[in-house]
Amino acid sequence: MIQLEDLTKTFSTPNGPVVAADKVNMTVPTGEICVLLGPSGCGKTTALKMINRLIMPTSGRIYINGEDTTQLNKFELRRRIGYVIQQIGLFPNMTIEENICVVPKMLGWDAKKAKERAAELTDLVGLDPHQFLHRFPKELSGGQQQRIGVIRALAADPPVMLMDEPFGAIDPINREIIQNEFLKMQEVLKKTIIFVSHDIDEAVKMADKIAIFRGGKIEQYDSPSQVLAHPANPFVADFVGSDRTLKRLRLLTAVDVRDIDAPVASMQASVEEVLVSAKSHANRIVVLIDADRHPVAYVTADELSGATGVVSDFAHDLPTTVPVGADLRAVVSEMLSHDTMWITCVDERGHFAGVVTQPAVTAALGQKSSSVRDQATDARLANV
Amino acid sequence: MFSAKDFSRKLQLLAMLFIGFYISWSGLYDEIATYWEDIVYLTQQHIFLVATSGLAAILIGVPVGIWLSRPAMERSAEAIMQVFNIGTTIPTLAVIALSMTILGIGFAPAFFGLFVASLLPIVRNTFTGLLAVPDHLLEAATGMGMTPLQILIHVELPNALYVILSGIRTALAINVGTAPLAFLIGGGGLGELIFTGIDLMETGMLLAGAIPTAMLAVTVDFLTGQGQFYFVSRGVNPLR
Numbered sequence: 001m002i003q004l005e006d007l008t009k010t011f012s013t014p015n016g017p018v019v020a021a022d023k024v025n026m027t028v029p030t031g032e033i034c035v036l037l038g039p040s041g042c043g044k045t046t047a048l049k050m051i052n053r054l055i056m057p058t059s060g061r062i063y064i065n066g067e068d069t070t071q072l073n074k075f076e077l078r079r080r081i082g083y084v085i086q087q088i089g090l091f092p093n094m095t096i097e098e099n100i101c102v103v104p105k106m107l108g109w110d111a112k113k114a115k116e117r118a119a120e121l122t123d124l125v126g127l128d129p130h131q132f133l134h135r136f137p138k139e140l141s142g143g144q145q146q147r148i149g150v151i152r153a154l155a156a157d158p159p160v161m162l163m164d165e166p167f168g169a170i171d172p173i174n175r176e177i178i179q180n181e182f183l184k185m186q187e188v189l190k191k192t193i194i195f196v197s198h199d200i201d202e203a204v205k206m207a208d209k210i211a212i213f214r215g216g217k218i219e220q221y222d223s224p225s226q227v228l229a230h231p232a233n234p235f236v237a238d239f240v241g242s243d244r245t246l247k248r249l250r251l252l253t254a255v256d257v258r259d260i261d262a263p264v265a266s267m268q269a270s271v272e273e274v275l276v277s278a279k280s281h282a283n284r285i286v287v288l289i290d291a292d293r294h295p296v297a298y299v300t301a302d303e304l305s306g307a308t309g310v311v312s313d314f315a316h317d318l319p320t321t322v323p324v325g326a327d328l329r330a331v332v333s334e335m336l337s338h339d340t341m342w343i344t345c346v347d348e349r350g351h352f353a354g355v356v357t358q359p360a361v362t363a364a365l366g367q368k369s370s371s372v373r374d375q376a377t378d379a380r381l382a383n384v
Numbered sequence: 385m386f387s388a389k390d391f392s393r394k395l396q397l398l399a400m401l402f403i404g405f406y407i408s409w410s411g412l413y414d415e416i417a418t419y420w421e422d423i424v425y426l427t428q429q430h431i432f433l434v435a436t437s438g439l440a441a442i443l444i445g446v447p448v449g450i451w452l453s454r455p456a457m458e459r460s461a462e463a464i465m466q467v468f469n470i471g472t473t474i475p476t477l478a479v480i481a482l483s484m485t486i487l488g489i490g491f492a493p494a495f496f497g498l499f500v501a502s503l504l505p506i507v508r509n510t511f512t513g514l515l516a517v518p519d520h521l522l523e524a525a526t527g528m529g530m531t532p533l534q535i536l537i538h539v540e541l542p543n544a545l546y547v548i549l550s551g552i553r554t555a556l557a558i559n560v561g562t563a564p565l566a567f568l569i570g571g572g573g574l575g576e577l578i579f580t581g582i583d584l585m586e587t588g589m590l591l592a593g594a595i596p597t598a599m600l601a602v603t604v605d606f607l608t609g610q611g612q613f614y615f616v617s618r619g620v621n622p623l624r
């Protein structure tokens with residue numbers, strides 16, 4: 001757990017004092033990711049660097065797991081905190097292995113244990129230890145360097161990580177991949193992380209809590225869905241953007257809004273029988289499935305009414321299907337591109353897994369905070 | 385870059401080969417051989433002078449460069465470096481002469497003159513090499529909990545080493561090139577054969593001094609070049 005108490009920093013500059021942090025109060029619970037978000041110059045980096053005392057606070061206190069850090073030796077403090085910066089900062093004169101072993105060595109680990117750790121971590125981020133450990137940073141791509149930057153910070157298994165725009169220097173596609181990898185790692189490692197970003201999308205994706213800064217002050221400190229659904233003031237609303245409702249789509253998945261009880265029938269079912277279940281349902285459609293429960297077609301109540309025979313005569317092809325794990329942004333995008341008000345979900349095996357309708361999506365977005373927040377957490381995990 | 389250096393080295397070897405042929409063909413070889421005892425003695429004296437003054441310049445120059453590059457020196461360092469830079473523009477012969485006016489004649493002024501002449505490039509390259517280490521490396525190192533001394537040893541010096549060694553290479557080249565002048569202020573060395581040879585118009589004597597001097601210069605340059613190749617980490621070495 002990290003607690004900041006009335007943390008204040010005033011820089012004296014030739015043009016007079018600059019208040020970069022103004023009585024910042026914040027608690028980051030153990031195992032959570034807190035993203036500091038805000039426009040350039042709002043004091044995110046300053047707040048972060050006060051925690052590992054790269055910047056000395058003017059006043060205020062910082063507690064890590066209840067321990068007042070101002071009492072600790074700053075070198076020992078820093079060795080217990082993982083630190084990742086935007087420029088990555090791998091030491092070009094050292095091999096990847098040497099880079100990873102820097103902190104373990106300072107902590108007095110024996111060389112063999114440190115090397116094993118380096119190999120284990122390299123493997124964890126999908127790089128072959130035999131191939132990469134003895135290379136130099138210049139022999140790695142940007143994305144590979146970034147991964148090494150992260151695992152170097154993890155090398156001595158610090159409980160706390162500070163990350164200053166760690167994925168800021170990578171292209172969008174690779175950033176997305178590395179973010180996902182990182183979230184997957186975090187699920188297991190459960191570090192307490194403070195993460196600086198100026199990208200709202202990244203914040204929404206990574207954060208358990210977002211702290212929005214302006215002029216050294218916290219404007220709002222809340223879960224991503226709360227920040228998006230209920231911005232505390234016009235500044236926050238403006239900062240998260242007028243499309244904030246759409247951004248919330250990424251926090252939910254099809255699982256959260258699908259109707260698992262949507263009616264289904266076999267191709268050979270009789271029209272009368274299917275018509276009853278179609279009418280009983282708000283969506284007024286029935287998905288037709290084969291013997292293996294794969295969705296194959298659909299029929300509408302309107303077309304069936306008054307008819308007789310088997311439903312297969314009235315069947316239409318399904319426009320498309322989505323995996324139940326897909327986030328709602330992808331689901332809605334599919335709906336829009338196929339010009340449909342509803343969409344069929346399938347599980348990993350391709351079996352029917354419910355139906356998502358536009359009214360259900362709208363209802364979920366309009367829902368009040370608490371349940372959305374819980375769903376949001378599930379959604380984020382399911383996303384990974 | 386590497387191949388260009390390679391080429392110039394081959395050229396040097398070729399030139400030496402031709403000189404060798406010329407010398408043996410013209411019968412100068414026997415003439416030079418008559419000075420053999422002088423050559424051995426003076427070469428030793430010469431190498432001693434170069435080695436001690438060069439080593440002293442490294443031992444003093446590198447720490448001074450490090451000291452100037454420390455953040456505490458940020459304000460005064462530039463001014464001090466300006467003085468050093470002006471020092472570099474003074475011809476080495478003048479440095480030797482000036483050192484004689486202060487220390488008289490003999491080994492001491494020769495040593496001191498060569499020391500001063502080779503100090504400047506070492507200090508300058510150490511200073512600029514260390515300042516050129518990117519800030520974000522220092523930030524990463526500090527944030528990981530390295531002490532300033534650890535940062536200096538494990539991050540700053542290894543990353544600046546190529547530039548520092550270039551400074552040492554330049555310094556030793558200046559030193560070896562200037563060393564024959566030591567004879568003029570009573571410092572001995574191979575300059576004795578060269579200058580006396582010139583005065584007496586004795587080509588053999590002149591060559592007896594000039595050839596070992598040239599060989600020494602090539603050897604020292606070769607050795608420092610090898611040092612640059614092997615001691616600088618492959619991760620930051622432009623030669624490999």
Ligand SMILES: Nc1ncnc2c1ncn2[C@@H]1O[C@H](COP(=O)(O)OP(=O)(O)OP(=O)(O)O)[C@@H](O)[C@H]1O
Nearest residue numbers: 011013018020039040041042043044045046047198
């Ligand atoms: N060493 C310093 N001396 C004087 N002022 C500083 C110093 N460091 C930061 N500041 C000022 O403090 C304020 C906050 O800076 P900070 O680096 O924390 O911003 P930031 O939110 O990280 O911005 P960015 O998104 O651009 O990285 C800025 O106004 C900056 O000019």
Ligand SMILES: [Mg+2]
Nearest residue numbers: 044045046196
């Ligand atoms: Mg910043």
